[in-house]
Amino acid sequence: MIKTRITELLGIEYPIVQGGMAWVADASLASAVSNAGGLGLISSINASADTVLEEIRKCKKMTNKPFGVNIMLMSPIADQVAQFVIDEQVPIVSTGAGTPAKYMEQWLKAGIKVIPVVASAAYAIRMEKIGAVAVVAEGGEAGGHIGEMNTMALIPQVCDAVSIPVIAAGGIADGRGFAAAMMLGAEGVQIGTRFITATESNAHDNYKQKIIAAGDTDTIVTGKSLGHPVRALKTPFSRKFAQMENDPTQTPESIMEFGSGSLRKAVKDGDEKMGSFMAGQGSGLVKKVQPAKEIILEIVSDARNLLEGSSKYF
Amino acid sequence: MIKTRITELLGIEYPIVQGGMAWVADASLASAVSNAGGLGLISSINASADTVLEEIRKCKKMTNKPFGVNIMLMSPIADQVAQFVIDEQVPIVSTGAGTPAKYMEQWLKAGIKVIPVVASAAYAIRMEKIGAVAVVAEGGEAGGHIGEMNTMALIPQVCDAVSIPVIAAGGIADGRGFAAAMMLGAEGVQIGTRFITATESNAHDNYKQKIIAAGDTDTIVTGKSLGHPVRALKTPFSRKFAQMENDPTQTPESIMEFGSGSLRKAVKDGDEKMGSFMAGQGSGLVKKVQPAKEIILEIVSDARNLLEGSSKYF
Numbered sequence: 166m167i168k169t170r171i172t173e174l175l176g177i178e179y180p181i182v183q184g185g186m187a188w189v190a191d192a193s194l195a196s197a198v199s200n201a202g203g204l205g206l207i208s209s210i211n212a213s214a215d216t217v218l219e220e221i222r223k224c225k226k227m228t229n230k231p232f233g234v235n236i237m238l239m240s241p242i243a244d245q246v247a248q249f250v251i252d253e254q255v256p257i258v259s260t261g262a263g264t265p266a267k268y269m270e271q272w273l274k275a276g277i278k279v280i281p282v283v284a285s286a287a288y289a290i291r292m293e294k295i296g297a298v299a300v301v302a303e304g305g306e307a308g309g310h311i312g313e314m315n316t317m318a319l320i321p322q323v324c325d326a327v328s329i330p331v332i333a334a335g336g337i338a339d340g341r342g343f344a345a346a347m348m349l350g351a352e353g354v355q356i357g358t359r360f361i362t363a364t365e366s367n368a369h370d371n372y373k374q375k376i377i378a379a380g381d382t383d384t385i386v387t388g389k390s391l392g393h394p395v396r397a398l399k400t401p402f403s404r405k406f407a408q409m410e411n412d413p414t415q416t417p418e419s420i421m422e423f424g425s426g427s428l429r430k431a432v433k434d435g436d437e438k439m440g441s442f443m444a445g446q447g448s449g450l451v452k453k454v455q456p457a458k459e460i461i462l463e464i465v466s467d468a469r470n471l472l473e474g475s476s477k478y479f
Numbered sequence: 480m481i482k483t484r485i486t487e488l489l490g491i492e493y494p495i496v497q498g499g500m501a502w503v504a505d506a507s508l509a510s511a512v513s514n515a516g517g518l519g520l521i522s523s524i525n526a527s528a529d530t531v532l533e534e535i536r537k538c539k540k541m542t543n544k545p546f547g548v549n550i551m552l553m554s555p556i557a558d559q560v561a562q563f564v565i566d567e568q569v570p571i572v573s574t575g576a577g578t579p580a581k582y583m584e585q586w587l588k589a590g591i592k593v594i595p596v597v598a599s600a601a602y603a604i605r606m607e608k609i610g611a612v613a614v615v616a617e618g619g620e621a622g623g624h625i626g627e628m629n630t631m632a633l634i635p636q637v638c639d640a641v642s643i644p645v646i647a648a649g650g651i652a653d654g655r656g657f658a659a660a661m662m663l664g665a666e667g668v669q670i671g672t673r674f675i676t677a678t679e680s681n682a683h684d685n686y687k688q689k690i691i692a693a694g695d696t697d698t699i700v701t702g703k704s705l706g707h708p709v710r711a712l713k714t715p716f717s718r719k720f721a722q723m724e725n726d727p728t729q730t731p732e733s734i735m736e737f738g739s740g741s742l743r744k745a746v747k748d749g750d751e752k753m754g755s756f757m758a759g760q761g762s763g764l765v766k767k768v769q770p771a772k773e774i775i776l777e778i779v780s781d782a783r784n785l786l787e788g789s790s791k792y793f
Contacts, residue, residue, distance in 0.1 A: 167792050286695045286763070305619075306629040314695055315620040317630040317659065318650030318760035322695040325764075336632030341663045345631065347792065348658035348785050381600045381628055381636040413727075446632035449600070450639075469793055471662050475786040478481050478661065 178202030180353025185235020196227035233257030284312025304335030324350030338447035340467020371435030492516030494667030499549020510541035547571030598626025618649030638664030652761035654781020685749030
């Protein structure tokens with residue numbers, strides 16, 4: 166067990182949150198992480214709003230521990246999912262891509278603990294003001310949609326800016342990253358990429374194998390020209406996407422059409438040509454498919470050994 | 480005192496290396512850092528090769544502790560400085576922007592310890608093979624010329640790739656960053672931005688004040704279109720540079736001409752309009768001008784308290 170404000174606040178054993186990855190984060194993965202003592206999240210980006218509702222109901226049957234739902238605020242079904250979490254008494258909601266301000270009153274009234282993902286100190290301050298119980302501060306080494314700040318510099322500055330606890334994300338995949346995050350002032354971590362390869366993750370095996378095979382420089386950021394930078398593995402799709410962004414004969418519309426549905430193709434079909442295999446710079450640290458519980462216990466035990474062993478330096 | 484392979488190898492008290500920042504890193508700053516128990520570096524980018532030689536000779540008079548010279552390998556005076564370090568018996572050389580392979584034989588024969596700056600695991604492996612005693616692994620949150628990988632994900636992957644000790648750089652400005660770097664597997668840190676604001680730094684006071692005033696999101700990366708991304712504070716100059724990169728009527732030549740001499744203008748003249756104030760994402764962690772010794776002792780003492788205090792979590 167580890168005791169921080171995050172474990173106490175959320176009623177979990179280990180302050181390890183599983184990223185609410187679109188298409189990947191379903192009841193199977195979320196319940197496995199929660200059952201192992203971490204915090205599992207279900208993504209609001211899945212086949213349909215009804216599918217999300219189903220996954221929430223499934224998850225409640227699969228675990229009696231706390232779990233949460235990640236709501237991507239720009240999603241067209243955000244309003245629906247925002248209501249589901251109240252109806253289904255989901256204890257924790259994390260939010261991304263915008264401010265959850267318009268939902269806060271009803272969520273707080275329903276007793277939901279809200280944890281927005283932020284990429285700057287200023288945004289963290291805004292979230293604390295509207296009633297967030299914690300923030301996930303995510304650096305640009307993360308997979309998927311990213312901001313400008315990187316983890317090493319972002320975490321201490323967010324910690325200095327707010328008094329609510331901070332969960333560090335971006336580039337964290339093992340006990341070293343966990344221990345480092347704690348030293349930066351975080352009281353927990355959010356891990357995405359490594360949980361994609363968990364045994365209980367329903368991501369296509371091609372996706373898992375690509376992450377396991379990746380080295381440190383095997384990711385690329387695309388979408389900057391569209392205002393939505395995204396980190397993914399270097400594949401035919403992401404290279405072509407980058408090329409199109411540099412091609413003056415392409416329009417934002419033609420590029421977006423090319424990208425449409427590409428994450429689903431990676432997660433569900435393992436489509437090596439047209440799939441967008443979103444993953445972070447920590448991919449090179451992921452070595453094998455393991456049960457979520459093994460991942461969590463390994464991270465915690467390695468971090469503990471590192472922190473306790475640090476006295477050798479002094 | 481802290482004991483790691485870096486302190487033992489370099490004969491220093493604290494494994495804190497001062498970045499070899501162009502125009503900033505002179506005898507005054509380097510000797511102050513070395514006298515305080517860290518490793519001071521003199522930059523090879525200054526007014527002329529003769530100036531660099533003068534700074535080396537001055538530094539030898541100002542400290543009897545080890546110091547080094549950073550050689551920017553793309554610089555037109557690299558060959559000259561590569562010889563100076565042998566003639567002047569400089570004990571440590573760090574290198575950036577390329578491979579020091581062609582100098583290695585003579586440097587190793589002269590007993591010089593070579594520490595290249597790297598931005599990937601593959602490059603670190605190459606440097607170990609040609610005889611580097613350590614590497615500085617630098618993440619993209621650093622100021623000045625940067626790579627693609629960020630610190631949190633880069634350090635553990637470089638540590639896994641080589642058996643020589645790793646010095647972490649990028650986004651590290653206080654005891655939290657130092658402690659985090661040690662947890663990631665580094666055995667020392669390199670700090671740039673915070674030392675620009677040291678009392679003994681000859682950077683113009685406008686430069687120091689701009690860093691102190693900066694918040695977390697006040698840096699910008701320019702030069703990507705030219706193949707040389709550089710992180711600097713957001714100022715009229717860097718914004719205009721970014722604008723020119725997006726302007727199809729500009730050529731790489733016109734943009735480079737606009738940027739020519741801009742770092743010198745910032746360091747020497749504090750030129751708020753045409754200066755390039757290179758600085759890292761850790762700028763928001765820098766709060767005041769302090770002597771180098773105070774900076775080092777504060778970082779070490781804070782890191783020690785954090786590492787020793789971590790038992791409270793378990």
